[in-house]
Amino acid sequence: MTFTASSGRIVATDANGDVKLDTDEGLFHVITSLPAVAKDIAVLNTSTAYTDLTTEYDIGACHSSCTHVVGAVRFSGSGAWGVAFDRWTTYLGGTLVWAMTAPGLTSQTSGDIYAHVHTYCGYRFFVRNGRVVMERRLVMPSNPPGVWLAIKAHTITCKLKAGRFT
Amino acid sequence: MTVTLLGKGSNGVVSIFTGDDDLPFGDPLNHLDRIKFHSSLAYPKVIRTETRNHVFDSYATSLMGTFTKTYDLFAHGRPGQPWVLASATIGGNKVAFAGSLPVQMGFSGSTQTQWARWVTIGADATHVRAFEYVVKNNNTSMPAITIPLTVWVTDELL
Numbered sequence: 059m060t061f062t063a064s065s066g067r068i069v070a071t072d073a074n075g076d077v078k079l080d081t082d083e084g085l086f087h088v089i090t091s092l093p094a095v096a097k098d099i100a101v102l103n104t105s106t107a108y109t110d111l112t113t114e115y116d117i118g119a120c121h122s123s124c125t126h127v128v129g130a131v132r133f134s135g136s137g138a139w140g141v142a143f144d145r146w147t148t149y150l151g152g153t154l155v156w157a158m159t160a161p162g163l164t165s166q167t168s169g170d171i172y173a174h175v176h177t178y179c180g181y182r183f184f185v186r187n188g189r190v191v192m193e194r195r196l197v198m199p200s201n202p203p204g205v206w207l208a209i210k211a212h213t214i215t216c217k218l219k220a221g222r223f224t
Numbered sequence: 225m226t227v228t229l230l231g232k233g234s235n236g237v238v239s240i241f242t243g244d245d246d247l248p249f250g251d252p253l254n255h256l257d258r259i260k261f262h263s264s265l266a267y268p269k270v271i272r273t274e275t276r277n278h279v280f281d282s283y284a285t286s287l288m289g290t291f292t293k294t295y296d297l298f299a300h301g302r303p304g305q306p307w308v309l310a311s312a313t314i315g316g317n318k319v320a321f322a323g324s325l326p327v328q329m330g331f332s333g334s335t336q337t338q339w340a341r342w343v344t345i346g347a348d349a350t351h352v353r354a355f356e357y358v359v360k361n362n363n364t365s366m367p368a369i370t371i372p373l374t375v376w377v378t379d380e381l382l
Binding site: 063066067068079081085086087088089091121123128129130145146147148149150151152153154155157158159180182217219221222224 | 225226227229240242253256257258259260261262265266267268289290294305307308309310320321322323324342344345346347348353355357359380382
């Protein structure tokens with residue numbers, strides 16, 4: 059291990075010359091480990107109107123300096139929907155697709171993706187003002203004649219950590 | 225900018241911070257913008273790296289709807305549930321598993337896509353697993369796909 063400190067910079071390298079610490083690079087500091095929390099999401103049925111919802115769920119408090127959320131989440135409940143049903147899924151940012159259905163899914167024709175994806179439900183996490191927030195984005199069509207759809211009830215268990223880079 | 229490495233044997237605290245005073249050493253949470261390292265904070269470290277070419281299954285033409293499937297990748301051997309990171313090589317590019325990762329989508333030559341596959345990755349108390357979510361109609365079959373995966377197991381237990 060080599061340790062150098064000069065010109066306002068500290069660098070530690072291992073025996074192979076790989077840099078293990080460089081103060082000119084930002085480390086990710088895990089500052090808040092939130093207690094595990096489970097959010098029960100109620101069933102949502104289609105109605106005569108188009109459904110277009112953005113819903114926020116409070117997950118817990120974190121240090122006000124935190125900017126990023128990482129960890130793992132687990133979806134469970136009635137019905138085998140979602141990418142990671144009844145399994146733990148790593149969360150490293152991005153959006154977790156819980157449901158996406160459509161007659162044709164997408165289209166080669168520009169703009170048609172909005173017409174063909176008729177149901178979408180996804181979740182993402184972010185930090186705002188010292189709180190970790192889970193946001194659900196949900197879109198469903200209005201009821202076709204004689205048919206109704208539902209996003210089934212499900213539970214999302216979260217084991218998350220909040221931190222920041224400096 | 226001044227960078228200071230300070231450690232105290234009396235309390236076992238070690239920190240690297242910037243600036244001209246020692247305030248981040250004793251009160252890191254109120255001086256996070258000056259902290260480069262502090263032993264009271266957590267830093268996930270990769271303690272194991274696994275690479276493999278994983279085959280995600282094919283789907284027959286007759287299958288229509290949404291489908292989920294779990295693939296066991298390996299036993300992680302950690303004394304709890306670790307936080308794992310991963311990437312997939314898609315189209316020659318390594319893409320991080322941040323959220324649901326679209327890995328495969330197909331056309332029949334008409335105007336509409338016939339199927340698509342998203343993958344996520346995670347770990348429970350014993351194994352690292354990949355999960356897929358497939359949306360498909362019954363106009364065509366969906367081929368299997370082999371995806372090079374890299375999984376990093378961290379020392380961070382959830």
